[in-house]
Amino acid sequence: MANWNVSHSGLDWAGGANWARMFHDVNFWSSLFRLFYFSFITTTLQYILGFTAAMYAWKGFASRRFFRVLWLVPLMTTPSVMAIVWRSIFREDIGAANGLLSKIGIDPIAWSTQIFPATVTITIAEVWQWTPFMFLILLAGLLSLPKEQFLSAEIDGATPWRTFWSITFPLMAPISIGAIIIRLIEASKIFDSIFNLTSAGPGNSTETPAYYLYTRGLREFQISYGATMGLMYLILAILTLTILGQIFARVSKPRGI
Amino acid sequence: MKKILKYSFIFIWSTFVLVPLSWALVTSFKPPAAVNNGATFIPWLQFQPTLDGWKDITGISGYANLFPPLINSATVTFFSTLISLTFGCMAAYGLSRFSYGWKNYKNPDIIFFFISQRIMPPAVLAVPFFILLKTLHLLDTKLGLVLVLTSGLMPIVVWLLVDFFNQLPKEIDEMAMLEGCNPFEAFVRTILPLARPGLTVAGMFAIIFGWNDLFFALVLTFTNVQTLPVAVVALNGTVTPFWTLSASAIFSILPLVGLAFVVERFLSKGGFAGAVR
């Protein structure tokens, strides 16, 4: 709330000015909205893909151990470094994406200058990076499930599809919720890939709060305004997570986080 | 039909996982012409591989040397993991076995408080940390970075381990105490050995998050302690050619890829059973 300028120390009381400014700051609110989109879409995709991969890697085919290792690799890579790799893939002139598309006769896409493709690149990078996290936690969960219930389902002659929905999925509910909440928390801080992949562009169309706070607070040194937004952000984040936690709890009665 | 679905998923997903990695790997051996004149994919057929990119990042050509950042990253990751595991497992044990609290705020709230530390975007935390480290004269030192990273890793470690300890019957600690161990000995001699899977998982996540951190290293260190991600991003900031960048990318992620094998072995041995819940 104070107005703190880095060049001269000491505090100037700025009253509600920072708050008033924040409430009228379109960039802040649209970055928040964008964050909802990013964390919701990427977490959903990660969960579905991660669960599918975990189901296949759980049992069933012979070389699954090889694929387990392979599918874990992205988790081990550095997001900021991978963002650089993705940027080179989505370079319009010499990148792999357009290079491959032209091979099958599709016109090059302006990945970094159009809003939708820019959003897609970030979504792809995030899904690639963090699906293995879901995969790992869900696979660990599947491997620790009690075997008895599956056996009895098998004896009852339930189809795999039915077994999944009536046994596997409910048993995996608590661990799923844990994994989803962790991912939402981590996804809300999305920074590395935006920083290195699109720099929030084109314009500020891929800017999230974490990035906006970084720009205002650390690049332009409006530290007190950054802190105001940070506080607001924290309040909203805790509120959202609490509500989500309650909803999840009601849906499946897991242990609390 | 179901078989087709299954194997096409496995094929498509594996390809997707491999694409960026193989692209970076291939690009790191490209000569300038193979990069600048449009996308090329197959070595020897489309271009003659060279080692120029790799010479650029290993100090051979005098352009950049990523070995010092590698050592920095390894040191910082090792110590922040070690510290967060040491204190994290004690905190988690305490939270799992004893009840703390003040009025209506009990253990679950303390645990949520730990996790909430991860909710804040690093950009918000960076300023307080900057001021803190500056006051302590720890800016641009390994110790400073280790401390900051540890504060970020602790929540993960505590959160995972509390759950893990909760699954170990309390009677085991009691038994150890009845058989002559004081509470600390009971923890060290019977609970810690049993918690090895949990410690491994927590340690693994600590290593991943510690090694891959960009933000704090970017803001809190400058020239003395450059970690690998920072060094690679710095190369990216200057006009470094793509083959060199790709080589640096592969160079910086390679050390941790080995961890995937360790994790898988552990997973298949059932070590995760009960470790993540």
Place this chain on the structure above:
Amino acid sequence: MKGSTVNLDLRSVSVDTETEVILKDISFKFEPGKIYVLIGRTTSGKTSLMRTIAGLIEPTDGEIHLGEERLDEVPIWDRGIAMVYQQFINYPHRTVLNNVEFPLLRAGVSKADAKAQALAMLEKVGLSEFKDRKPSQLSGGQQQRVAIARALVRNTRVILLDEPLMNLDYKLREQLREEFRTLFKGTADGVTIYATTEPSEALFLGDELLVMHEGRVIQHGKPDFVFENPSSIDVAQIVNDPPMTILDAEIKDGKVNIGNLITFPTPAHLKSEKDGKYKIGTRASEVILGGSESNSEEGTVSLSEVSGSETLLYVKLNVGEVVLQLEGIHDYQIGQAVTISLAPNRIFLFNMDGTLCAAPGN
């Protein structure tokens, strides 16, 4: 190594939390070399009493003495008390042999001696061939034997066993029960306290029986004496399985009258009681199926269950529900009509406040 033989003396020990009373004013002197059986329902305080003696619960009031020592002021790890839990608790990361050695090593026994003693104890519980396995590779009964070997090997001054057979199946329970008696008699010189909900275990193992109810010891004595002379309805129900059936009755004009339907002349052991209202109790095994017109009543079966080699029949009468224990396995339908009569000379008589008035004796 002989365990020192001293008394364990509880002096008005109480435990309560903010909201409830766990143990209420318990005073008792346990003597070494004897097996004391605590019997009571699940939440009667048996486990709490053991945990208090072990030091896992701190008494809010009272003192615990072990010989000359003031036990409640000694930390858990110095008390030298062994405990066996209802769950099979062993150190999962150690082998069976290391499990049994551990308490000896902690007590300062040399490595060679510890190994020798542990092996001898494993021999006694019949687990020698499994000494190098991990507990998880054993069956439930074997795991519990490891836990018991671990408790016995130190020959402590006090051994606490908290429903050790609870989680085992019926067959194994009977078998281990037999083993326990010889094992404890031969090995434990200290005070042995054994908690159970099963009257049969109590009668079989106990030198002395303590009946617990709602945090108090409500009766103690030789097991068969308590069984024949329960001091109150609570005791009668706890020491009988299935619980004793209690019905309202009246003694009048030389007759016992139960719900106006079952009537019989006052039996010899009740002759001296005054006329008036009472409660009568009858054991399930002493209720008779069928019977003469005057002392019987027809009712309907509300539940029939087979337990081991016996059939339990719950019969609804006008006066209340009667439990009937039949030898062998019988098939009854729910709702089926049966005639029930009581054995007059086996009736327990209680005053209306629940205290014992007269018992049939042996």
